[in-house]
Amino acid sequence: MEFFGIKTGLVKVGSDLTNVIFKAVREGGIEFFKGDILIITSKLVATCENRVIHVLNIKPSEKANLLALKSSLPPEFVEIVIKEAEEVYGCVEGAILTLKEGVIQANAGVDRSNAPPGTVILLPENPDKTAYSIHKKIREKEGVHVGVIICDSNSLPLRIGTGGFALAVSGFEPVLDERGKIDLFGRPLQVTRRNLADSLAHAAQILMGESDEGIPMVLVRGAPVKLVNDFIPSDVLKIAPEKCMFLGVLSHRKDFHEAK
Numbered sequence: 001m002e003f004f005g006i007k008t009g010l011v012k013v014g015s016d017l018t019n020v021i022f023k024a025v026r027e028g029g030i031e032f033f034k035g036d037i038l039i040i041t042s043k044l045v046a047t048c049e050n051r052v053i054h055v056l057n058i059k060p061s062e063k064a065n066l067l068a069l070k071s072s073l074p075p076e077f078v079e080i081v082i083k084e085a086e087e088v089y090g091c092v093e094g095a096i097l098t099l100k101e102g103v104i105q106a107n108a109g110v111d112r113s114n115a116p117p118g119t120v121i122l123l124p125e126n127p128d129k130t131a132y133s134i135h136k137k138i139r140e141k142e143g144v145h146v147g148v149i150i151c152d153s154n155s156l157p158l159r160i161g162t163g164g165f166a167l168a169v170s171g172f173e174p175v176l177d178e179r180g181k182i183d184l185f186g187r188p189l190q191v192t193r194r195n196l197a198d199s200l201a202h203a204a205q206i207l208m209g210e211s212d213e214g215i216p217m218v219l220v221r222g223a224p225v226k227l228v229n230d231f232i233p234s235d236v237l238k239i240a241p242e243k244c245m246f247l248g249v250l251s252h253r254k255d256f257h258e259a260k
Contacts (some may be wrong), residue, residue, distance in 0.1 A: 004030060005207040006194055006217040008044070013116065016139055017048035017130070021217070029180040032138060032221055034229060037220040039204040040134070042124055042167050043114060044216035045150055047051065049130075051122040053080055054116065077112065080120060084108035101167075102238045104247065105154050124150065127168035132231050135170035145227050147171035151201035153210065157246055162210065164201035168234045172196075172225040175236060196225055197237060 008024040023041070025032070032038075046052075060068065060075035064082055068075040071091035078096065082088060085098035085108035100108040100123065107125035124130055127150045135148045148170045153162040166174060174197035181189050204218035241247045 001220060001223040003204060003207055004029060004219040004221070005213075005215040006219060007214050008216055009214060011044060011216075013047055013052050014050045015048045017045060018134070020044070020048060021134065022141065024217060025219075030143045032146050032219075033221065034144045035147075035221075035223070035225070037146075037149060037172065037200060037223050037225065038134070038138070039149040039164075039201060039218045039220060041208055042109070042127065042150055042152040043111065043121055045124040045127065045130055046121050046183075049125055051124060052119045053122065054119050055080075056118060067091055067096065069115045077107075077110065077120060080122075081107045081110050084110055084122060092223055097152050102235070103154075103165075104168075105152075109152060111239075123152065123167070128170075128232070128234050131168040131170040132168040145171060145229075147223075147225060147227065149197055149201055149204075151204065153205060162205075164198070164203075164205035164208075166195075166197035166201045166237060169197045169232050169237070172223075172227050173230075174232065194236065196223070 003223040006024050006028045008020055010115040011020055021038075037213070055074070055076045058076040058079050060079045061082070064079035065075050067088070071078065072093055073096070079201065081096050085100055087099035089099070090098040091097065095106040096108075098105060098108040113119050115121045131148045131150050135146065138144070138146045138148075150164045151164045152167050154165045155162050175196065176194040176196055178189050178192040178194060181192075183189060200220055200223060204220065207218050208215050241251070
């Protein structure tokens, strides 16, 4: 596989996302080929969608003030996180663990880095719809089938640092089901499903970076994916809490210890 970073320069809030993409691709000397995967950071999408909140306009609640004290985060920022989150599980120094769009992540995806002064950036409004729209526009304009991933950064339990994961995908099957395949010793695989979308997003983060790199898009060439035209809901990338190795186990931790 080959990975090509695509620079955009500073993108203004409310810019037309399609224009930003095609301008950056053209100026970067990039040509689309069938089977390419265009990975776009959620922050670029959210900036173009004007998903920006001015922090000074926020009045923290009592709950936000308490959580801010425990997490050492600004109360106004915490209030936005609480409103964006579907569930707040707790916090550590510098981060609040939340459920957002069926994904466990820090701060409900609310981000202060690379946001205009005095603001924070939320996650895109409807990343599934946006990914599908970009996929269709590339096909209409360039005449080639290009997959799309809208990605964000996240952390793994007990692992330091961040990596990428796919918020939304379009144009290819994001999960490869290998259950039933035979391993090196002739045993059939029981549970293995490879999340190709997350793996590609994770690799793309190496080029994108997290600071002032100015590379909010990465083109992947030669990825082993199956191309499809159907709309792909991001639910195919998720697992129910009770089946999750982390959340499911922790929710039954008390029962396990009582049984011992």
